[in-house]
Amino acid sequence: MSTEPAANGPLDLTAALAEVTAVTGEHAARTDRDAEFPVEALDALRSTGLLGLMVPAAHGGLGGTVADLVAAAQTLGRSDMSVGMIFAMHCQQAEAIVRYGDRALRDELLPDIAKGGIYLASVTTETGKGGHLLSAQAQLTGGDGQLVIDRFAPVVTGGGYADGFLITMRSPGAVTDSDVSLVYAHRSQLGISGSGEWQPMGMRASHSGALKLSGSVPARQVVGEHGGFHEIAAQVFGPLAHLGWSAVWLGTAAGALSRVLRLLRSPAGRERFDLTSELLLSRISRSRQRLEAVHALLTRALGVVESGSDLSAPARQLLLNSLKITAADECHAAVDGLVTALGLRHGYLKDSPTHLERALRDLRSAALNYSNDRLHLADGRLALRDQGVNFA
CATH class of the missing domain: 2.40.110.10 (Butyryl-CoA Dehydrogenase, subunit A, domain 2)
Structure with a gap:
């Protein structure tokens, strides 16, 4: 259910992500309870060099790809959706500077971003x-x-x-x-x-x-140029937002499902739940199916972005918007189904080890984070321009 970072070589992100998720897990309950910014997690993102993921190696960064961003965002989303979104949005900003900043601005900013000195x-x-x-x-x-x-x-x-x-x-x-x-x-x-x-x-x-x-x-x-933000939005802001956000949401929902499955298969879970229940099994199946659909769409959209195609074409905009809308709806629905499946004690209460309550609250924001309603209106207009219904 995830696109894993490379295990070896200069883009080995596994250890860095493990360090950040360990710090995040230690503080997530408190930062959620008190609505506090995850300063400790940001410090870990700085010290591990992950803030420089999208910065080219020539400027001291990790020289990561969009696929690396998607993989890292999923991993961080499993631990804390807030941290995942903070990271994904920072990477979107850094990529805009890499792609559209002039040479002097890149030379000034990118080394500091790579060293963890600038969170955007x-x-x-x-x-x-x-x-x-x-x-x-x-x-x-x-x-x-x-x-x-x-x-x-x-x-x-x-x-x-x-x-x-x-x-x-x-x-x-x-x-x-x-x-x-x-x-x-x-x-x-x-x-x-x-x-x-x-x-x-x-x-x-x-x-x-x-x-x-x-x-x-x-x-x-x-x-970029004055008045030229529309190009940055079409080529960087929009695509990386929809890929990064969707990856975080998928990670959050996949992490919730994983914790539910571990609970059900534990000795205590086997005593509490009937693992032969057709209703329970069907609800787990539906949650998994929703996440598989999001993962497939995310993988498809990532491939289109990595191909270097003109992302302003209607079919490609429709694909990216569909990813965002679908991920927002289906990841939330997947966790909502798990809440119903596990019931009051382990689905609804805050102190459950499944953390479904927090995941559900966090994922409710997904459809509102650049409103799905607004994207549906945009997609309706785009669809009218593609009478042949061509897919990206």
């Missing part, structure tokens, strides 16, 4: 537009080689602990909200203030509260 947060949400990637309301201004940032974002995952930010804003002089630029800002270049309290149902350790960001940065910190 994404600032794309705005009041009124939600998380819609391809529009922006706040506008970049400035002169004399500087860009002025004045930005409020209602949701910034891990923003209070980030070392740097990739921020979407309307381009200087733009007259429409679709003329969007992406700009990098280091924490030291900004005044940052929080707004409100982070007390969600699930994903409590992600600490995705609102932030107000203001300051100025050199004009060279634009990532």
